[in-house]
Amino acid sequence: MVNCGLLTNKNEPVPLKSIEVDVQVQGHVATVGSTLQYVNEEESPLEAVFVFPMPADASVCHFSAKIADKEIVAQVKEREEAREEYDDAIASGDQAFLLEESEESVDVFRLSVGSLPPGQSAAVTFVYVTELSVQADDALRFCLPAVLNPRYTPPGTGGGIVSEITSAPSDIPYSLSLTVHVSSPNPISKVESKCPLEPLQFLNTDHTNAKVSLSGGHRFDRDVQLFLYYQDAHKPTAIVEAGDPTAQTGILMGDPVVMLSLYPEFPEALMSSLSSRGEFVFVMDRSGSMDCPLHQGNNAQTRIESARDTLLLLLKSLPLGCYFNIFGFGSHYESYFPNSVEYTQETMEQAVKRVKEMRADMGGTEILQPLKHIYSQQCIPNHPRQVFMFTDGEVWNTKEILSLVKNNTDSHRCFTFGIGEGASTALITGMAREGGGHAQFITGTDRMQPKVMQSLRYALQPAVVDITEEWTVPEGMSTTRLSPPINVLFQGQRALIYAQLKGKSPSSDSQGSVTVKYRLADQEVTNKLGFSLKPAENTGLSIHRLAARALIRSLEREEQTEGVEKEALKARVVKLSVEAGVSSSHTAFIAVQKSSGEAVKGPLQRRRVPAPVMLCMNAAPRAMACFAVPQSYSFSAKRMMLGMGAAPRSMACSAVSQSYSLKAKRSAPARGVMFCSAEPSPDMLLQLDPVAQETESVPAVEDPLLQLISLQKASGCWELDSALAKVFGTTQKEVDKQTPAQVDKGVWATVLALIWLNGFKMDAQVEWQFVAMKAVTWIRNQKVVSLSECVRVGNRLLGCQVKEDILGI
Structure with missing residues (x-):
């Protein structure tokens, strides 16, 4: 296979060299700092563009760049204003950095590194905060996304930033180092990952602080997932974070903010019947x-x-x-x-x-x-x-x-x-x-x-309806809810609530509380959580930024509603984004480093840094084709926008044709550069190559559990036949011979299936629990008088020791 991907005009890898990530986890919240090291190894000024994934619930709260020994910190500005400033800077020979969220999808960002002189290096750092999701086994999941799949864009539609996602060569040219510090109110039980980890280090005797790192030499070609296990994971918690002392009171960043982590507990009687x-x-x-x-x-x-x-x-x-x-x-x-x-x-x-x-x-x-x-x-x-x-x-x-x-x-x-x-x-x-x-x-x-x-x-589960909250705080204080109203609750699932605390607490030991009420199966249920109003220490305003993100996302979703004042909502989003210093769909981070360089004559060399993708060799014979991508640059209002298309080429890579329409400072034509991809989007490839749609079917190894389940009838019973006997590891003749007297063969087959599930597949019970419930209901409706005999003989036949009460029949 030809190693195409995006190469410089010297046939060398793209200029992103390494990524260093530091993660600070505090309970259910993570603050993630990533540093990207760029080097311009070409003979002309370079603009590097890196389109990369971000967790959907994350909010970027810091962006800076270090060139030589000088660091410049980016400011949050309205998006078009930031773009104008970026274009003006690189056209004047200054160094500029622009970080912006995709208008199409909040989990895609684009970083533009502008006007890096030949031989120059730059370290770009961005920080974001995110909530950790809760898994079925109560673990908290942290994911550092590396893989960013090309997004399918139908012909005639604009994909914006997401259309710039390109496949990478299979050998990602940059490495990753990652260190995670974990702090929790409850003891940390363990940290797991599918990526190799260094041993977990506990930093105190009560195991509430720990450190873990990726093993050395990790190639950033797949998502990095960590699973954090706390003791008493379902225990409700509340954290109050003090406001920024430099911000004025009355605005979000100046007042304390509380984050509540609730685990609603439904009455067992209501949950026993689905x-x-x-x-x-x-x-x-x-x-x-x-x-x-x-x-x-x-x-x-x-x-x-x-x-x-x-x-x-x-x-x-x-x-x-x-x-x-x-x-x-x-x-x-x-x-x-x-x-x-x-x-x-x-x-x-x-x-x-x-x-x-x-x-x-x-x-x-x-x-x-x-x-x-x-x-x-x-x-x-x-x-x-x-x-x-x-x-x-x-x-x-x-x-x-x-x-x-x-x-x-x-x-x-x-x-x-x-x-x-x-x-x-x-x-x-x-x-x-x-x-x-x-x-x-x-x-x-x-x-x-x-x-x-x-x-x-x-x-x-019965739907939870009529969810309400009641806040109680001392006299002289009030609360303003920042996160959207809760519209769904499930047994054992966490709900995070953010609220701004206004006014002054009368004493350091003052208490507040929130009561969540709802109706479930026509019964009213109440859950209450009390919390101290004393602010936690060393939280770094991460809760304020997550609260600001929650409010911004609510306002952005409101913009999609018919009949609302979109401009007024946009102005609120921009104001809040700038005040809190967090990303939004209407703002961008801009940093400019003034230099004494000459103004750029003509367009910069633009280099797109590939993000890793899952290689999909099943969809089509990729080794047989490379794709030439015609690129068209248009400088409307000084903004360079990149449009992409693709057409198949047989057995060869072709040079890219480029055309430019200049309406502002850049006017010189650019020479063609080589851009080929050995890994185009699977969806795009199947659209272009009808042969690829003729996918051969490879016979799969039959899973005995799935085979048993596939034989069950809609009513919940099984029929006694050779296929079922094969799952049991015996013959139909042997099963027939062991049938207890005066027992219907359907009842006998269904009892055997339940014994087999409980005897051999208890580790997969979550997969067959509903299948078994249907079977138990069906058996009960048959009013069998000799069930104990069926269970005894069935255990002997299958070599199990499953008790009748375990089966539930």
Whole structure:
């Protein structure tokens, strides 16, 4: 394979040399500092452009650059003002740096490093704050995203910054060093990662402070995930952070801010019985990139194969009497049924047959149209709509999709699953947030099934409604809520609330409290948390910045609403962003270093630094083609914008043709540079090469658990046949011979299946729990008089020792 990627005109790697990351974790919050080292090894001034991923819930709060021994700290300014200042600076020969958020997706940023003289180096540092998400096993997940997949952009649409995402060569030319300091009110149990780590070092005797680092030599070619385990993880906590002493009181940064971490506990009686009603709509990404492997290890399933197995499990786990439908989408979409149908043996068999034939053969990734169609269909009375969205998240119009979900939030709940590294966190978490559901990410060697079944449990929980909060603070104080109202609660899931505390506390030991009330299954539930108003120490204003980010995101989402004063909202966002020094969609960080250099004559050499992508060798024969990318630069109002397209070339790399339209300071033509990519977007490639859509089907090794589940009937029972006996490791003749007297063969087969699940697959119970519940309900309805005998003989046949009360029958 030709090692193309983005090279300088000396055929050398791009100028980004290394990334150093320092992470400070305080409970549920992380402050992340990244330093990027650039070197211009060319003979002419250089503009380097680095498009990179960011966690969707993060907020950039500092940006600086160090050239030689001089450091310049960036200021937050209105976006167009910052762009003008950047263009003026590099046109005058000054050194300038511009950091801006994509207008299409909040999890993509672009860093422009302007007018680096030949031989010059620069260290660029940016700092962001982010919340840590809670996992099913109560771990807090920190993710440093490295992988940024090319976002599918249909012809005729503008992708803005996201269209500049380019695939990298397989050998990423820069390395990563990462150190994490963890501080928690509760003792730290352990820190885990799929990347090699140095041993965890505890820094105090009560294990509330620790340090861990990545092992040396790590290549930043995949996301870095850390899982932090605290003792008493579900214990509610509250942190009060003092305001900035240099800021005036009355504004957010000048007043104290409280962050509450709540874990609502639902009454056990209400959670013991799950709903049997609902309309379940499964929406499956079938774009070309879904044919990529989930990870780069041996025997890795492709994304579509894992999703296919998961869909089969979901179909078997649905309760009788509900309704369902399945949609597949790519460049177009299709549904299995014209409308959602009742879940019966017949409709389940029809769906299972089509799911087994499902392929990643529908081209690009266009989510908007199938969602519009789903929302246009009339809801079924007494069956709440639950949308399950499976995608690798490679889209360009994230904000438009989120606006659509938000506008339909009253008619459904949305559960999302980001499949594979590089899935857009803005899309996956945003759809779940706006749709009142829950988001899951499946990366590396993660199994999709347990995560999806956890979301199904949430979907079957009674909906929490009428959520209200009541704040109590001492006389002379008041609270202003900064985060959006809570619109969804699930058993065991965390809710973070930010509020500004106005006025003065009468004493250092004053207390406040918040009471959350809601209705669940027609019962009123109350959770209360008290907290000290004494500010915590050494928090570094991270909670203020997260609170400002929460308020900014709320205002930005409000801008998408019809009939609002968009300019007034934009002005509020810009004012708050500048005051708090945090990023937003309407502002950018700008830093300029004045120099005595001459004004630049003609355009700078622009070098695009590649971000890592998951290599997808299944979608098409990549080694056989390179893509030449015609680039067109337009300087409208002095701003250089880059548009990208791609066309196939056979067996060769071609030089890039460039054309320029200059309306301001730059006028000299530029010579062509070589830009080739051996790894174009899988979706783009499948759009261009119809041969790539003929994906060969590779027979998968049958998983006995999935095989057993696939044999279950919609009612919950199993039939006694050779396929079921094979799962048990015996023959149908032997199973028939052992059947207890006067016991129906269906009852016998179902009891054996339950014994097998409990005897051999307890480690995967979360995957088969709903299958077993249906089986138990079916057996109880048969009113069998000799169940104890069935269990005794079944244990002997299968070599198990499962007790009858464990089976629940």
